Amino acid sequence: MKIAFFDAKPYDIPPFEKYARDVGAELKFFETKLDQDTAELARGSDAVCIFVNDTANAAVIDKLYAYGIRLIALRSAGYNNVDIKHAFGKIHVVHVPAYSPYAVAEHAMALLLELVRHLHKAYVRTRDFNFSLQGLTGFDLHGKTVGVIGTGKIGRIFMDICHGFGMNVLAYDKYPAENVGCRYVELDELLEKSDIVSLHCPLTEETKHIIGRQAIEKMKKGVILVNTSRGALVDAEALLEGIKARRIGGACLDVYEEEANIFFNDFSADIIDDDLLARLISMPNVIVTSHQAFLTEEALNNIAETTIRNIQSYFEKDGLCDNELCYRCGRIESCEKKRRQRCF
Ligand code: NAI
Numbered sequence: 001m002k003i004a005f006f007d008a009k010p011y012d013i014p015p016f017e018k019y020a021r022d023v024g025a026e027l028k029f030f031e032t033k034l035d036q037d038t039a040e041l042a043r044g045s046d047a048v049c050i051f052v053n054d055t056a057n058a059a060v061i062d063k064l065y066a067y068g069i070r071l072i073a074l075r076s077a078g079y080n081n082v083d084i085k086h087a088f089g090k091i092h093v094v095h096v097p098a099y100s101p102y103a104v105a106e107h108a109m110a111l112l113l114e115l116v117r118h119l120h121k122a123y124v125r126t127r128d129f130n131f132s133l134q135g136l137t138g139f140d141l142h143g144k145t146v147g148v149i150g151t152g153k154i155g156r157i158f159m160d161i162c163h164g165f166g167m168n169v170l171a172y173d174k175y176p177a178e179n180v181g182c183r184y185v186e187l188d189e190l191l192e193k194s195d196i197v198s199l200h201c202p203l204t205e206e207t208k209h210i211i212g213r214q215a216i217e218k219m220k221k222g223v224i225l226v227n228t229s230r231g232a233l234v235d236a237e238a239l240l241e242g243i244k245a246r247r248i249g250g251a252c253l254d255v256y257e258e259e260a261n262i263f264f265n266d267f268s269a270d271i272i273d274d275d276l277l278a279r280l281i282s283m284p285n286v287i288v289t290s291h292q293a294f295l296t297e298e299a300l301n302n303i304a305e306t307t308i309r310n311i312q313s314y315f316e317k318d319g320l321c322d323n324e325l326c327y328r329c330g331r332i333e334s335c336e337k338k339r340r341q342r343c344f
Contacts, residue, residue, distance in 0.1 A: 001025040001315050003073070004042040005049045006034040009264065011295070012075075015304035016049075023312050033260075039063040047071035047311055052291065053260040056082040056093075065090045071314050071321075075307045076294075078230055079325055080203040088327040089344050094310040095325055098153050100299035105157035107293035108198055108228045109165075111252035115224060115287050116141065142166040147194030149173075149187070149210065150201030150229065151180055158198060170194060173201070191218040196226065203230035211235065216242040222249035228293040231257035236276055243283055250285035254293045263290040 001024070005016065008029035020027050028045065032038045034054035042048045042064060048071075050056060056064075056072055061083060064072070072082060074095040087093050114120055117138040125132070145168040148155050152173075159169045159182050171182040172190045187210075191197065197219065201207050211225065212235040225248060227234050236257050242248035256263070258274055272278050280286050294303075306323065313322040319341055326343035 001047065001311060002045045003027050003047045003049050003311060004045040005029045006032065006038070006041075006054050007051045007264070011300060012304075015300050016308070019304045019308040023308060025308060025311065034060060036060055036063065039067075042069060043067045045069060046315065047073055049073045049075055049307060049311075050081075052076045052078060052081060053263065054081060055260075056087070058083050058086040061087050061091055071311065073307050073311050074325075075303050078202060080230060080232075082325075084325055084327045092314060092321050092343060093325045094307075094314070094321060094323045096303050096306045096310070097323055099294070099302035099306060100296055101153040101157050103296040103299040104154045104228050104293040105161060105200075107254060107289070108154075108158050108200075108226050108252070109161050111228070111254065111287055111289065112141070112196065112198075112224065112226055115250045115252050115285065120287055121284070141196075144168070144195040145170060145193055146196040146198060147172065147190035148182070149190065149197065149199050151177060151182065151184075152200065154228075155198075155200030156180060158200060167196075174206075187215075188218055191215055192220070194223065195220060196224045198226040199229045199233050201229060201233070203232050208232050209235040209238075211239070213238040213241070216247060219247070221247055224248075224250045224252070226252040228252075228254040231255040231259050236280065240276060240280055243280075243286065250287075251280070251283075252287050253280070254289045255291055256280075256288065259291060 003025055005027050008031055013029060016027060030041050034048060034050050034056065036059050039060050048064060048069060050072060070091055072091055072093045074082065077095060077097055079095050082093055084093055118136045122136055142165060146162045147170045148159050149172050151171045159171065162169050169182045170185050170190045170193060172185060172187045176184045210233050216238055239248065239251060243251065256277060262274060262277065281288050310322045313320050321342045324343050328343055
């Protein structure tokens with residue numbers, strides 16, 4: 001099994017090497033992201049392993065298919081960067097459905113606490129021996145209403161954490177689950193009643209810009225928005241307008257619509273071309289982390305172990321393909337649980 005590993009970072013390599021060694025897989029690490037220009041690097045490999053900002057659109061899939069590659073292994077839960085429909089019948093696509101939902105849910109709460117208690121400012125102040133409290137007044141989370149959009153693995157853990165803080169939880173999900181211990185409401189009601197809105201649904205055609213101008217108009221004045229899911233769930237221009245109009249009280253962003261060529265890179269000695277991101281970062285009530293929510297030791301180990309196992313199942317278990325994303329069934333993820341066979 002020869003695997004071309006794109007967008008490799010130093011923290012990815014040790015856990016992947018460890019699990020690959022166990023099954024005799026050969027990994028070739030490329031720092032560059034997968035796209036139409038770099039797909040050529042995968043020639044001679046049996047599979048490609050990609051992350052959230054690699055691109056596997058129709059053109060890339062056709063190139064990989066022409067090189068004889070039949071498996072794309074996402075080392076992420078989200079798969080909006082892969083054209084699953086186009087891959088159907090050509091290349092099997094696997095992902096890591098859960099590696100540490102705790103990592104993401106805990107990061108969402110960390111961002112929220114940091115913002116509402118101004119910890120990002122306090123940290124900088126005390127490092128400069130400025131012990132003034134002026135401007136650092138926060139508010140209690142206890143008793144506040146949090147609206148959670150998407151009550152899957154991460155959303156549920158985030159709701160548990162919020163319950164632990166004594167918050168009222170409202171939830172919206174296109175496919176509400178039973179026995180989740182939250183009150184499901186329509187999206188509009190959630191937007192109207194929540195002091196904090198946290199996004200935990202996947203990015204689909206339907207959820208793109210779920211938080212846009214119209215949604216922002218419906219939200220409470222001073223609402224805090226938390227997005228640790230996917231950047232394009234939020235219309236970043238509308239968000240900036242809402243912040244400038246003082247309608248939005250703050251934003252915690254681990255993801256950003258145009259993050260692909262920016263996040264995971266060091267631009268500290270460079271010029272950032274993205275004015276919208278620069279303006280958001282300049283706001284005193286916006287905290288941006290660089291798609292970091294997944295980054296815990298536990299998660300990195302689980303990602304490597306599951307990805308290598310997914311790849312192994314395709315090459316070594318006839319007719320099986322663990323954690324395949326199946327386009328045919330419409331419900332791309334849940335299908336695999338039912339059939340436990342290859343999608344095609
Ligand atoms: P999940 O699949 O367990 O849950 C997603 C939930 O969203 C499901 O309950 C589903 O019914 C719901 N949903 C689907 N369409 C919807 C719609 N139109 N409106 C409202 N809800 C809808 O996924 P999980 O593991 O909880 O992950 C959620 C998202 O978190 C992923 O899709 C991914 O984009 C993001 N993520 C971000 C990470 C980061 O490092 N920032 C790391 C891992 C995941």
